[in-house]
Amino acid sequence: MIEVNDIHKSFGDTHILKGISTVLEKGKTNLIIGQSGSGKTVFIKCLLGLFTPDKGTISLDGKIYSQLSAREQRNLRQDMGMVFQGSALFDSMTVEGNVMFPLEMFTNQSRSEMQDRANIVLERVNLVDAHKKYPSEISGGMQKRVAIARAIVMNPKYLFCDEPNSGLDPRTAIIIDNLIQEITKEFDITTVINTHDMNSVMEIGEKIVFLKHGIKEWEGTKDEIFKTDNEAVTNFVYSSELFKKVRQMYIEERN
Ligand SMILES: Nc1ncnc2c1ncn2[C@@H]1O[C@H](COP(=O)(O)OP(=O)(O)OP(=O)(O)O)[C@@H](O)[C@H]1O
Numbered sequence: 001m002i003e004v005n006d007i008h009k010s011f012g013d014t015h016i017l018k019g020i021s022t023v024l025e026k027g028k029t030n031l032i033i034g035q036s037g038s039g040k041t042v043f044i045k046c047l048l049g050l051f052t053p054d055k056g057t058i059s060l061d062g063k064i065y066s067q068l069s070a071r072e073q074r075n076l077r078q079d080m081g082m083v084f085q086g087s088a089l090f091d092s093m094t095v096e097g098n099v100m101f102p103l104e105m106f107t108n109q110s111r112s113e114m115q116d117r118a119n120i121v122l123e124r125v126n127l128v129d130a131h132k133k134y135p136s137e138i139s140g141g142m143q144k145r146v147a148i149a150r151a152i153v154m155n156p157k158y159l160f161c162d163e164p165n166s167g168l169d170p171r172t173a174i175i176i177d178n179l180i181q182e183i184t185k186e187f188d189i190t191t192v193i194n195t196h197d198m199n200s201v202m203e204i205g206e207k208i209v210f211l212k213h214g215i216k217e218w219e220g221t222k223d224e225i226f227k228t229d230n231e232a233v234t235n236f237v238y239s240s241e242l243f244k245k246v247r248q249m250y251i252e253e254r255n
Contacts, residue, residue: 001026002047002158002190007056009042016042017053018214027188029181029204031195034211035236040194043211044160047192048080049073060158060190078106081151081189083161083180089135089146095122096131099149106154121149125179141172145179152183159184159191165200173197177204198243201225210236226250 002024009017016039024030024047032040045051047058049065057064063076089098099118103109109117122131125145135143144164151159161180165173181204184191193200201208205222210233218233225237226247238244 001061002192003057003059004047005057005059007043007046007053007058009039009046009051009053016214017046019056020211020214020216021056022209022216022219024190024192024209025207026190027185028191028206029184030190030192030207030209031201031205032192032209032211033195033201033236034217036196038211039214040211041162044162044192044194047158048082048160049077078154079157081154081156081159083144083147083151083159083164085163085166089143089150091135094132094134095127095138095146098135098146099153102150102154117153118149121153122146124152124183125149140167141176144168144172144176148176148179148183152187152189155187156189159189161191161193161195163195163197164193165195165197170199173199174203180204181206198237198240201237202246 004020004022006019006021007017008015008019020043032043034040042051046053052066060076065073065076068076090101093101096115096118099122100114103114103117122128125148127142127145127149130138130142135146164176164180168176177200180191180193183189202222205225208220208222208225209216210218212232218228218230220228225233228234238247
């Protein structure tokens with residue numbers, strides 16, 4: 001669980017995060033949504049410890065990053081998996097090499113132990129025959145699976161995903177969303193996903209935090225987002241005709 005208490009972050013005179021508080025829950029997919037420039041990336045970078053908030057605290061299961069020693073910070077960082085936008089795989093490494101990379105960086109395991117662990121996570125993301133392939137030889141959806149396998153190879157407590165669906169077709173995007181959600185539940189991870197994808201909100205939005213101009217404008221679940229009268233949320237989420245119709249049908253079904 002990640003508890004965020006009244007965090008502020010400025011760059012120079014520009015106040016970007018203006019007092020955000022929320023709880024990001026363990027074993028759940030927590031989605032951060034909001035317009036471009038609303039502060040989602042800055043917020044996630046604060047959670048990752050890449051930015052230090054000017055005010056307020058972030059507690060990861062009781063550990064406050066800025067209060068830890070360098071060694072404790074390094075240990076905490078090993079509990080964090082990250083799926084970057086666009087997968088960010090190393091092109092010169094095989095799929096297996098990419099997945100083994102964090103183990104090489106952070107552990108003293110033997111090569112065969114690392115290969116065994118890489119095999120387990122590659123199987124978990126349903127990639128069994130791609131070990132020796134290079135990223136350029138596999139599809140975008142498969143690259144995402146490799147990125148997820150790499151993010152979970154260290155058995156993280158926290159999984160951060162930045163636009164995990166960008167560049168994927170809608171069907172593959174749903175498969176990736178569902179995979180992230182299944183892994184979150186299976187390993188009881190606190191997963192935080194920065195997304196623009198309203199399909200993801202409807203599919204896996206167990207907790208949704210809506211940011212607007214650096215403020216938490218709204219939070220709730222995917223069911224609550226159908227019912228909310230918050231104009232900023234409805235304008236953002238239901239900006240497409242398709243989603244307006246989905247919402248209408250949902251409201252009619254429940255009346
Ligand atoms: N390192 C930085 N230095 C100065 N300003 C920054 C820095 N990082 C982000 N900002 C500013 O903070 C604001 C919020 O940016 P952020 O990237 O968090 O938005 P976002 O909601 O993630 O947008 P998008 O959906 O387009 O990725 C922007 O005005 C941006 O220019």
